[in-house]
Amino acid sequence: MGSSSVPVSKNVEKWREHPPSSYSLKIHNFSLLENSTSSSDDKYQSRVFSSGGYNWRLIVYPKGNEKDNGSGFISLYVEIDNESLMISTPPNEAFAELRFFVFNKKQNKYFTIQDLEVKRFNALKTVWGLQQVLPCDTFINPENGYIFDGDQCEFGVDVIVAPPLTKWEIPSFNEKLINPKFSWTVKNFSFSKEDEHSSNLFSMGGRNWVLKLYPKGYKNDGKWLSVFLHLADFDKPKADEKIFIQGNFRVLDPLGSIHKDGQFYDWHVEANAGWGWNQFLSSDELRKLYLDKEENLNVEVKIEVVSETKYSPIT
Incomplete structure (x- = not known):
């Protein structure tokens, strides 16, 4: 029919x-x-x-x-x-x-x-x-x-x-970053008594970042290495703003064969400008495989995508 x-x-x-x-x-x-x-x-x-x-x-x-x-x-x-x-x-x-x-x-x-x-x-x-x-x-x-x-x-x-359009936003995703990799060596890592290590600020994708490592774990249980990537305090998202990042964090094997990798995909917002892993690498595995002869820990982060959003003027 x-x-x-x-x-x-x-x-x-x-x-x-x-x-x-x-x-x-x-x-x-x-x-x-x-x-x-x-x-x-x-x-x-x-x-x-x-x-x-x-x-x-x-x-x-x-x-x-x-x-x-x-x-x-x-x-x-x-x-x-x-x-x-x-x-x-x-x-x-x-x-x-x-x-x-x-x-x-x-x-x-x-x-x-x-x-x-x-x-x-x-x-x-x-x-x-x-x-x-x-x-x-x-x-x-x-x-x-x-x-x-x-x-x-x-x-x-x-x-x-209909009133004219006055409120808008345009998100874009920058995938061609200049110098997208940051390397950091934490010296005498195994002898450190500090609960937290913070890297120097580094710029990537138009934003400023800092890496934070917790040798005893973020919860201080002594079993894990915790890793977090943070936006710098002066570069944190404003109210109701969000920033997307995509990339890779790596703890380097000093022998150059078994690196410990972790992919991240995250939206940073005002209330949470950092993202990472509470249990990235066990403390036992870290001591066995990832410290060089000087007991240094070598890490790197590569950011592949950083979003940028343009907003209409707020009146």
């Missing part, structure tokens, strides 16, 4: 008690307005109104916009004032949602129809709207409630302008 797809309308119709927020056009003699548009390209343009920092006009085609497949319907449009675009911040365009209103006295509510697609107004496209809001026959029949009290009616519009 075959299947077919039905086009989904982008317009939403509903009833609303609240009047339009941007502009209302109340007409006392619709028939005369309809006749008057024959000398103005079949349309009536409202005076300028302001919404979202721009100036607009509501345009009504009482007999429909024939040029836009609206013949036989009430057609409603919004036009942005060109001068508003000229004085706005480049690129001289505005994005807006449009919701059109037709008052119905019988229902004592507004028939509303909204195009769900946000419209882009610029110098090349200053007018957007709906060519088939209501059939003219439906609209002019007083029994339906759109024409009331003789020959009155009301149209309206909400122009909901």
Whole structure:
């Protein structure tokens, strides 16, 4: 059995008690307005109104916009004032949602129809709207409630302008680091009584780092060598900032054959600017294989990726 797809309308119709927020056009003699548009390209343009920092006009085609497949319907449009675009911040365009209103006295509510697609107004496209809001026959029949009290009616519009983009972030990942390797020799490591060794600061990937070794383990249990890579205190992430690093830490075998490697992948944040291993290498294995003749410990770190994120200015 075959299947077919039905086009989904982008317009939403509903009833609303609240009047339009941007502009209302109340007409006392619709028939005369309809006749008057024959000398103005079949349309009536409202005076300028302001919404979202721009100036607009509501345009009504009482007999429909024939040029836009609206013949036989009430057609409603919004036009942005060109001068508003000229004085706005480049690129001289505005994005807006449009919701059109037709008052119905019988229902004592507004028939509303909204195009769900946000419209882009610029110098090349200053007018957007709906060519088939209501059939003219439906609209002019007083029994339906759109024409009331003789020959009155009301149209309206909400122009909901999207504010310009002001908050953004652009993360990038630097994979071509200059001098990506840092080597460090901790002398007389086996005789050290210190609980912590810190390397000199080194710069890599646009950040400053420090290696920290704990000969007795981070928990000071004497069974493990703990290793951590930290951002320098003055280079720690700011509030709600994060920095990704990827690389390799290595304890070098003095005989050059069985190095102890560890890969790291980590996001550094304000609350935790360091990452590493509590149990990188057992103390027994370290003493047997990784101290040279002078009892020195040689380590190196290679950072392969460091992220950098640009943020919008915080106001």
